[in-house]
Amino acid sequence: MKNLIVGQSGGPTAVINSSLYGVVKTALDCPEIDKVYGMQNGIEGFLKGTILDFEEALPGDKLELLKTTPGAYLGSCRYMLPDDLDDETYPKLFAKLEELEIAYFLYNGGNDSMDTVSKISRYAERVGSDIKVLGVPKTIDNDLVMTDHTPGFPSAARYVANTVREIVTDASVYETPAVTIIEIMGRHAGWLTAASALARRFEGDAPYLIYLPEVDFDLDDFVKRVEALLKDHNAVVVCVSEGINDADGKFICEYDSATGVDSFGHKMLAGAGKFLENLLRDKLGCKARSVEFNVSQRCSSALMSKTDQEEAIMAGRFGVESALQGETGYMIAFDRVSDYKIECSLQDVNKICNEEKKVPASMICDDGTDITQEFIDYCAPLIKGNVEVPTGEDGLPLFAYRTK
Numbered sequence: 001m002k003n004l005i006v007g008q009s010g011g012p013t014a015v016i017n018s019s020l021y022g023v024v025k026t027a028l029d030c031p032e033i034d035k036v037y038g039m040q041n042g043i044e045g046f047l048k049g050t051i052l053d054f055e056e057a058l059p060g061d062k063l064e065l066l067k068t069t070p071g072a073y074l075g076s077c078r079y080m081l082p083d084d085l086d087d088e089t090y091p092k093l094f095a096k097l098e099e100l101e102i103a104y105f106l107y108n109g110g111n112d113s114m115d116t117v118s119k120i121s122r123y124a125e126r127v128g129s130d131i132k133v134l135g136v137p138k139t140i141d142n143d144l145v146m147t148d149h150t151p152g153f154p155s156a157a158r159y160v161a162n163t164v165r166e167i168v169t170d171a172s173v174y175e176t177p178a179v180t181i182i183e184i185m186g187r188h189a190g191w192l193t194a195a196s197a198l199a200r201r202f203e204g205d206a207p208y209l210i211y212l213p214e215v216d217f218d219l220d221d222f223v224k225r226v227e228a229l230l231k232d233h234n235a236v237v238v239c240v241s242e243g244i245n246d247a248d249g250k251f252i253c254e255y256d257s258a259t260g261v262d263s264f265g266h267k268m269l270a271g272a273g274k275f276l277e278n279l280l281r282d283k284l285g286c287k288a289r290s291v292e293f294n295v296s297q298r299c300s301s302a303l304m305s306k307t308d309q310e311e312a313i314m315a316g317r318f319g320v321e322s323a324l325q326g327e328t329g330y331m332i333a334f335d336r337v338s339d340y341k342i343e344c345s346l347q348d349v350n351k352i353c354n355e356e357k358k359v360p361a362s363m364i365c366d367d368g369t370d371i372t373q374e375f376i377d378y379c380a381p382l383i384k385g386n387v388e389v390p391t392g393e394d395g396l397p398l399f400a401y402r403t404k
C-alpha cells in the first residue's frame with residue numbers, strides 16, 4: 001500500500017476543486033492507494049508541514065461538495081521552488097515525502113505550478129526516487145501550451161459572457177449616451193476577454209470593442225473609436241483585458257497607478273478600466289463607468305459550466321490513473337478529438353512550464369479591436385451546461401470548508 005498527496009497552487013478557478021474531487025475520489029476508491037493526503041497552501045505549506053488526511057477532513061458524502069465549491073479547498077500559494085536542484089530545499093522536501101510514504105504526487109495549477117512539477121520530477125529522477133509526479137492543469141487564463149484548453153477557463157468564460165450580457169442590458173436603459181468599460185482578467189493572454197464576444201445576441205450587438213493584450217493598445221485610436229461609436233449608440237460597451245499594453249509593452253494600468261509585484265515577480269494588474277474611464281470623461285466629456293470583474297469571474301459556482309466541471313473531474317481522475325501506471329513528469333492535457341469531444345493525454349511538463357499560450361492572430365480581427373469567428377467556434381462549446389449547486393434553506397450555497 002502506498003500513499004498519494006495532492007496540492008493546489010496559483011489563482012483559484014470555479015472548478016479547481018472539481019479536479020481535486022477527481023483526484024481524491026479516484027485515489028480513495030483505489031485498492032492500491034492507502035492514505036490520500038492534501039498539502040495545505042501548496043508546496044509552500046507542505047514545506048512547513050501542513051497537511052490533511054481526506055478521510056478525516058471530508059468523510060462520506062462531504063467530499064461531493066468539492067464539485068461545486070469555488071476557491072481552492074486546500075488553500076493555495078504563489079511559491080517557486082529554487083531553480084538549483086542542488087538547493088537544500090529538495091532533500092528536505094523528499095525526506096518529508098518519504099516520511100509520509102508518498103508514492104504519488106499530484107499538483108494542480110497553472111504555468112508556475114507546472115514549474116514545481118518539473119523541478120520535483122527532475123529531482124526525483126536525479127536521486128533515483130520512485131515517486132510519480134504529475135501536474136493537473138487549471139487556470140482561467142487558458143494560457144497553458146500543449147492542451148486545447150485548461151479547466152477553469154470555460155466557467156470563467158461563461159461568467160464573462162453572461163455578465164457582459166447582463167451589463168449590456170442594464171447599460172441600454174437610458175437615452176443619454178454613456179460608455180461602460182469592462183475589465184477582465186488575463187495578464188498576457190486575452191482568452192478570457194475574448195469570451196466577452198459570446199455575449200452578443202445579434203449582428204452589430206455590444207460589446208463594440210474588445211481589446212486583448214496580444215495587440216498594441218493605442219490611446220488616441222481608442223478615444224477616436226469611442227467618439228465615433230457614441231454618435232450611433234447610447235450604450236457603448238467596451239471589454240478590455242487587465243493586461244492591455246502599448247507598443248512599448250507598458251501596461252495601460254501603469255499610466256496612472258502604482259502597480260506592485262507578486263511573489264513570482266509578476267506585476268499585479270488592476271486599473272486599466274478605471275484609467276480609460278477617466279480618460280474618456282476627460283477627452284470626450286461623456287458619461288463613463290468601469291466595471292472590474294476581478295475575482296468574481298473565477299469564483300462563481302452559480303455560473304459554473306457543466307462541461308468544465310466534468311472535464312476538470314476527468315483530468316483529476318486521469319492524473320491518478322496515469323500515476324498508478326507509472327507515468328511521471330507529465331501534465332494532463334486535453335485533446336479536442338471532435339466537435340465537441342475531449343480526451344486526456346500526457347504532455348511533457350518541462351515543455352509546458354513557464355510558457356504562455358497567447359490568442360493566435362487568426363482569432364483576432366485585423367484592426368485588433370475584435371475577435372474572429374474562429375474564436376467563437378473554439379470557445380462556444382466550452383461554456384455549455386448548467387450545474388445545480390446544493391443550496392441551504394437560507395438560499396445560500398453549501399460549500400466544503402477546511403477546518404483549521
Ligand code: F6P
Pocket residue numbers: 010011012078110139140141185186187262268269298
Ligand atoms: O491565476 C490566474 C489569475 O487569476 C490571473 O488571471 C490574474 O491576473 C491573477 O491570477 C491574479 O492573481 P492573484 O489572485 O494571486 O492576485
